[in-house]
Amino acid sequence: MRRPIDSAHVDGGRRYSRVAIAFHWTIALLVIVNLGIGLLHEQLEGIQLIPVHKSIGITVLFLSIARLAWRLTHPAPALPADVPGWQRAVSGITHMALYALMILMPLTGWWFASAAVKKYPLDWFGLFPIPYLPVTRGGDLTHSAHEVLGWTMLALVALHVAAALKHHFIDRDTVLLRIMPAGSGR
Numbered sequence: 001m002r003r004p005i006d007s008a009h010v011d012g013g014r015r016y017s018r019v020a021i022a023f024h025w026t027i028a029l030l031v032i033v034n035l036g037i038g039l040l041h042e043q044l045e046g047i048q049l050i051p052v053h054k055s056i057g058i059t060v061l062f063l064s065i066a067r068l069a070w071r072l073t074h075p076a077p078a079l080p081a082d083v084p085g086w087q088r089a090v091s092g093i094t095h096m097a098l099y100a101l102m103i104l105m106p107l108t109g110w111w112f113a114s115a116a117v118k119k120y121p122l123d124w125f126g127l128f129p130i131p132y133l134p135v136t137r138g139g140d141l142t143h144s145a146h147e148v149l150g151w152t153m154l155a156l157v158a159l160h161v162a163a164a165l166k167h168h169f170i171d172r173d174t175v176l177l178r179i180m181p182a183g184s185g186r
């Protein structure tokens with residue numbers, strides 16, 4: 001049944017906090033750019049994007065640890081009452097998997113870059129050096145994991161975006177609005 005979007009609900013204490021919204025959109029942008037650079041780096045040969053990819057990835061790692069700490073101490077607002085149980089379950093599993101990947105993707109990248117016999121310089125956007133992890137083994141495994149998890153993350157991000165758009169345009173509920181910066185789309 002189509003019903004109007006209830007913006008009062010969004011304002012009625014059911015929005016994410018500003019900090020959670022800032023974490024969400026900053027990390028979303030960085031992850032999407034990094035998935036793009038990672039998956040297209042062979043086609044984009046000639047443009048030196050891997051150093052940028054590494055700097056973005058390390059940024060995602062530290063932002064995601066901070067975000068996870070924030071999330072564990074600040075519960076998400078309750079979903080609208082009419083969201084069915086199976087959707088709550090899929091969304092909970094997807095969100096947990098995305099948190100895990102936001103940490104595992106950078107860690108596996110950092111690991112195989114550190115374990116490589118021929119090491120490339122590692123720095124944060126050319127501003128200061130990033131130390132290599134103290135590892136010498138596991139380079140092949142973490143490299144393969146980085147690839148497989150990259151495709152997994154792409155699929156989960158697509159599912160996550162599709163679900164958000166379904167809530168907004170088909171269910172016409174407040175699920176997308178409550179993670180939008182205040183003032184947008186309302």
Ligand code: HEM
Nearest residue numbers: 031034035038039054057058060105106109110113147150
């Ligand atoms: C948000 C974090 C990250 C995401 C989403 C990400 C994603 C990806 C993806 C999808 C690929 C392509 C894999 C394939 O060949 O199919 C890739 C490649 C690569 N990533 Fe990352 N990555 C992240 C962080 C990092 C970090 C922190 C480093 C190192 C410090 C790193 C180093 C690399 C390198 C060197 C490649 C090229 C591998 C090759 O040439 O085979 N990545 N990344």
